[in-house]
Amino acid sequence: MEQSLKHTLHEQAYQWVLEAGQLIKEKMDTPLEVMTKSSPKDLVTEMDKAVESFFLEKIRKNHPSHKVLGEEGVGEAVHETTGTVWIIDPIDGTMNFVHQKTNFAVSIGIIHEGKAEIGLIYNVMEDTIYHAKRGEGAYKNDKQLPKLPEKTLDQCLIELNHFWLCPNRRVNEEKLQQLVYKAIGTRAYGSAALELAFLAEGITDAYLTFSLQPWDYAGGYVLLEEVGAKLTDAAGQPVDFLSRTTVVAANTSIHQEIINDYIELK
């Protein structure tokens, strides 16, 4: 992607993400229409839709040739990552949003010809924005995030949904239980986007999940690359930004070890 276009898109996305956060904060105390999608655990609110529509309108007006892939599907279907694709999670951590009214994020990734170029994750209630352009470093607000230090697994904090330690149909829970014993500790914050941002910040050292949609990780992708971390599927292969996938995001010094020794997909 051309430098000047990358800068323009980053600036616009940054501005719109802040505006979306403002929109969310203003509407937060009005009663939410909480509906269920596929299961009662998969909440969707009017707010998610409103925020996604806000982005869609901005993008269509300013960049009519760009595609938009969003959690709520208010845009068109996207089947390939040619051209420029905005991947949007209007409210990542919807459960936290509904239940806690905090610990949720707006997440945007911009992919150009299949390559992640820009990423933003806005922790709305903390008013903290994580953002990165490929090759230009990752930032938390206006402070550059340092490259992650080398670590051994027994020094690492792992982010993991508790569910994967229970019998499930995607991954061998017993091997993951071994990882819990091995690591120095485990955390679960309930928002994939924030979990990736915390990893980029060095607050934690790995984030593992066995079912994630592109909008959950697209905003974090470039952030992680820029601090020297790695995000792949659970087989160590690149993610495609189009389909549901397993995700192992980690400090590069432990990424392969986690995949080799602790993950056995079913």
Place this chain on the structure above:
Amino acid sequence: MEQSLKHTLHEQAYQWVLEAGQLIKEKMDTPLEVMTKSSPKDLVTEMDKAVESFFLEKIRKNHPSHKVLGEEGVGEAVHETTGTVWIIDPIDGTMNFVHQKTNFAVSIGIIHEGKAEIGLIYNVMEDTIYHAKRGEGAYKNDKQLPKLPEKTLDQCLIELNHFWLCPNRRVNEEKLQQLVYKAIGTRAYGSAALELAFLAEGITDAYLTFSLQPWDYAGGYVLLEEVGAKLTDAAGQPVDFLSRTTVVAANTSIHQEIINDYIELK
């Protein structure tokens, strides 16, 4: 405890907790001498000791007859809860403190003739103080926390260390795995004191652990009582504020159900 004494102690504790937080923030960027106590996961820093000594000095000077029970044991040994006992965790969430430089708390509980009268939990980096006096409500900064609403377990977020879902010597992990399936979600933040504060705030609905020291829960105890939540051991019996215990802290509407249906101690 006499009203006026309770008010004085609350005011003093509040002030000292803020001062302790200031002390921690000032020293945070000097290199820590991290030592290990019983295991590499059980970190203790010079800072913990310095903060506990700060409290000990204040209490000895102002209330020479009061006893002090602290995580670092800089005070005398305490074998009974007669009289007035200050129970102090200078830095709860030491792992977060060392690893994340955030998500840790200063926690103080004041027990009088065996009964918890005052509790304070200071989320240092967020600059948020949770505090309560028995019978006078619980507060987050100067905002009173409402009584917790009635809920069913399938609407609840449970705080739980991942470790308890793995084979361990204290509790049947398979029954806890059933709780993970039943609840709407699970979280793990890595600081018992903050986890109790979040529960009092309604951010989550239960916190379970199977090995906790008095200084980990003493600060949260009155907070929880004041919002109508319950903290007992895993058999539903009162905790004694003196010894290591199991803890089930929860919204009252789900407390007994968790104990009956999901906890089987070994």
